[in-house]
Amino acid sequence: MAAFELIEHKIQDFEQIQHTLAQWRAQGDVVVFTNGCFDILHYGHLHYLAQARDLGQRLVVGLNSAASVRRLKGPSRPINDEETRTHLLAALEVVDAVVVFEDDTPLELIRIAAPDILVKGGDWKPEQIVGADLVLARGGKVQSLPFVAGYSTTNIEQKIIQGAQAGFTQ
Secondary structure: OOHHHHHHHHEEOHHHHHHHHHHHHHOOOOEEEEEEOOOOOOHHHHHHHHHHHOOOOEEEEEEEOHHHHHHHHOOOOOOOOHHHHHHHHHHOOOOOEEEEEOOOOOHHHHHHHOOOEEEEEOOOOHHHOOOHHHHHHOOOEEEEEOOOOOOOHHHHHHHHHHHHHHHHHO
């Protein structure tokens, strides 16, 4: 399989991920799930995703659709379109599958994926993480991983705006 085909193979819908998860589970793989907008991929994202992947053998990333990002972050977001965000995540070696979801939360995807470990970043307490109750009820684990300070899409967006404004005043 060519390199780009390998990337596209990781991008799955709700039906495809169920089949993929069944194969992984048959092999005894521990499945980790996380989700987010991943609008402008940066070092903080890479660090977080690598930490999440280290918790198991497979990492599934639920990606907010463009419409979902707009509802959550405002009309100027996402900065990168859905196809770009999906393919960038799928190109990462630490990511085994990417599934786009339309809702504001990944609850239905978590229900379908039934991960062994559910992970979020930042200051989320495990009991506050969407889907934690489902994962814990199945005997799984829920973890909150720390963000890398100073890295966020919002910070990058602000730097771009400030740079553009500085350029207009010169």
